[in-house]
Amino acid sequence: MNSDSIKNVLTNLGYKLLDCGNHWRTSALYRGGSNPTALCVYKDSGTWIDYVNNSNALPLKTLVSATINSNDDKDIKKAMGDFTAPSSPIKTSQKKSKHEKTYPDSCLDKLLPHYSFYKNKGISEEILQDLKGGLATQGSMYQRFVFPIYSKDSLIHGFSGRDMSKNPNKAKWKHMGSKTSWIYPYFVKSNGVSPTADSINEKGFVILVESIGDMIQLRESGIYNVLVSFGTSISSALLCFLVGMNPKKIFISFNNDLDKEENRGEIGAVKSYLKLIKHFDPKKVCISLPTKNDFGDMTPDEVRSWISSLSHDFKDCSSIYNERIKYYLSKGSISNSTIPKKYLTIQ
Numbered sequence: 001m002n003s004d005s006i007k008n009v010l011t012n013l014g015y016k017l018l019d020c021g022n023h024w025r026t027s028a029l030y031r032g033g034s035n036p037t038a039l040c041v042y043k044d045s046g047t048w049i050d051y052v053n054n055s056n057a058l059p060l061k062t063l064v065s066a067t068i069n070s071n072d073d074k075d076i077k078k079a080m081g082d083f084t085a086p087s088s089p090i091k092t093s094q095k096k097s098k099h100e101k102t103y104p105d106s107c108l109d110k111l112l113p114h115y116s117f118y119k120n121k122g123i124s125e126e127i128l129q130d131l132k133g134g135l136a137t138q139g140s141m142y143q144r145f146v147f148p149i150y151s152k153d154s155l156i157h158g159f160s161g162r163d164m165s166k167n168p169n170k171a172k173w174k175h176m177g178s179k180t181s182w183i184y185p186y187f188v189k190s191n192g193v194s195p196t197a198d199s200i201n202e203k204g205f206v207i208l209v210e211s212i213g214d215m216i217q218l219r220e221s222g223i224y225n226v227l228v229s230f231g232t233s234i235s236s237a238l239l240c241f242l243v244g245m246n247p248k249k250i251f252i253s254f255n256n257d258l259d260k261e262e263n264r265g266e267i268g269a270v271k272s273y274l275k276l277i278k279h280f281d282p283k284k285v286c287i288s289l290p291t292k293n294d295f296g297d298m299t300p301d302e303v304r305s306w307i308s309s310l311s312h313d314f315k316d317c318s319s320i321y322n323e324r325i326k327y328y329l330s331k332g333s334i335s336n337s338t339i340p341k342k343y344l345t346i347q
Helices: 002-012 060-068 073-080 105-110 125-130 195-203 212-220 236-245 264-276 300-309 318-331
Strands: 023-026 039-042 048-050 144-150 156-163 173-176 205-209 226-228 249-252 285-287
Touching (some): 002 023, 002 060, 039 060, 060 073, 105 156, 205 236
Parallel strands (some): 249 285
Antiparallel strands (some): 144 156, 156 173
16 A cells, blocks of 8 residues: 555654544654654545644655655665655645635524523633633524634634523534534633643643533633543644643543443543554543533532542553443444553553
8 A cells, every 4th residue: 555655654763653544643743843743644645734933845855855864866766765755646535625614703693692501500601701602593503502622723613502491302502514524622812821821831731621521510620721522532633733732731521321231431531542542651641530420510629629639740640541441342332453562552
């Protein structure tokens, strides 16, 4: 496969690759860069883009040439090994994709400041206002409390809406946009600054939760260094973002479905743990589920007690998780192929 040849070329040059589906992310070794997600290299052709330098898509040959600091065809050919460039390298998966739909901030004017649902749960108006949320009275988000999702370019590129109708046939949450690309609420700004970004920079660690409801409950308790996964799986975009951020520690705090026959939150947390330790030192990743089903079921005092119990010691917890991993392996809930052999030995 061409992707294997491309991978060999890159790894032989010293590039450490982060698998992101149809492409890899890596640092810009050719210019001494340290950002591990600065370069995007497509698997089917080797075409690459330097997002930090805002470069155009270029063929693999140019990256090889820049990395070995040589324009000599013999040197480049030797470094590229058995890789054969496709006849139209830019006309495959890395051709300009369909533009992601964005929305003007003015669309939020249609949302009503109807906060009673969350106020009854102990959430303050200030938190809801900072997140620019409101009740939709028309459209596909009708009768949902809607939270706009911002991109790194400060553009709205999605919405997440919590049902207010109490209709048992309606899904609790509905999403508009590609939630697998969302890094929420990192890019939501209040008075020109991102409380989430500031808190992560200050505290140095990140808490990952399943839903916006969990996040706002933590905010009510003064905990802002939280990112939402929108489910029990960490997306490639969120993984790449975490790798680029390189926090001191990551706490996976999905729901704790103790009352269910299958604890989906814990299974998702274990899978996410296994995914994260492929890119992070295991000492930096910890599973710490809420003490009740989710943070919305916990009082502010219980949440503060939970946060104070988090261990910030850099100790390897893999031995603690091995029993749960063995259990879910035996149940078929996780696959043995997901376990990084470098870190874990499951008997």
